[in-house]
Amino acid sequence: MANEWIERWREGRIAFHLPETHPQLERHWSALDIPPGDKVLVPLCGKSLDMRWLADRGHPVLGIEFASEAIEQFVAEGDGEVSRYRQGYFDVWRQGSVEIWCGDFFHLHIDNTREIQAFYDRAALIALQHPARQRYAFHLAQLLPPGAKGLMITITRSILPEKGPPYNVEPEEVRQLFTPNFELELLDVLPADDRGFSEHVWSLVRRGPSEG
Template sequence: MANEWLERWREGRIGFHRETVHPALLRHWPALDVAAGGKVLVPLCGKSLDMRWLVEQGHPVLGIELSSEAIEQFVSEGAGEVSRYRQGHFDVCRQASIELWCGDFFHFHIDQAHEIGVFYDRAALIALPPAARQRYAFHMAQLLLPGARGLLISLTHGSGPDKGPPYSVDHAEVQRLLSPNFELTLLEERPPDERRWRESVWSLVRRGPGRE
């Protein structure tokens, strides 16, 4: 899985990347009622322009991405000086209010997440194969304190083999993976697009007791 992801970035096969801010983020982020200044965790962030939009709303961003190619493209397409340093298992690039941590999301530790109170998952859960999604859901729960809020965008496909990424993650699986540790609210379900993908948007609130 990791090697395939890195190869996609090296070869420029990044059809999943959006050249505009995701419309669902624009529609639903205000409803989370997150105070300005809350740091947003964006797992498996790629070079998403959504991160720049979040900064414009007053939120520092911490993005985690396996591909150094994605990170270098992001900072080269941005403005401002870039500082670089090492943090645990990660090489970190910082540009303005955005920190991009290059490495395996599962190596991101609780101690490194103490400032995180908000998260945004546009392409993380749906980028992972079935065997990794349970681990992802548990790891997210361990990183966040009770009351932490987030926005999740999931995709389901009507039929055919699931050869992702992106993978089809239906409502039942979202509930099974996340409801033990998060209060879930389905905010929106879009009609299928031309490729028969149906997009759903969820708000999440971390239940107690929080980190262990």
């Protein structure tokens, strides 16, 4: 999976990249009532412009991305000085209030996320094949403190057989994956587009240890 992802970036096969801020982020983020200053984790971030949108609204951003090509393009297309350093398993690029760590999301440790209060997932869960999605949901929960809020966008596909990413993730699977550790609310379901993709927009809140 990792090698395939890197090859996609090297060859420019990045149809999944949205060259603008995701409209559902713009529409629904304010409903989460996340105050400016809260740091936002963006797993499998690519070179998403959503990170700049969040930064422009006062959120420090921590993106995690496996392909260094994506990060190099992100900072090249942005403004401002870029600093680079090493943090554990990760090479880090920082530009303004956005820092992107290059490496495996599953190597991210809770010690690296102590300042995180929120998260945004537009392309992480749907980029993973079925066996990895359970691991992702559990690992995300371990990285977040109780009360952390997030916005997640998933996709169902009416045109099968499935080829991805993005992968088809049915609402029932989302509930099975996240309900044990998050309060989950489906905010919106968009009509299928011409590819048969329908986006589902979710609000999540990390449960406390005594909540079930």
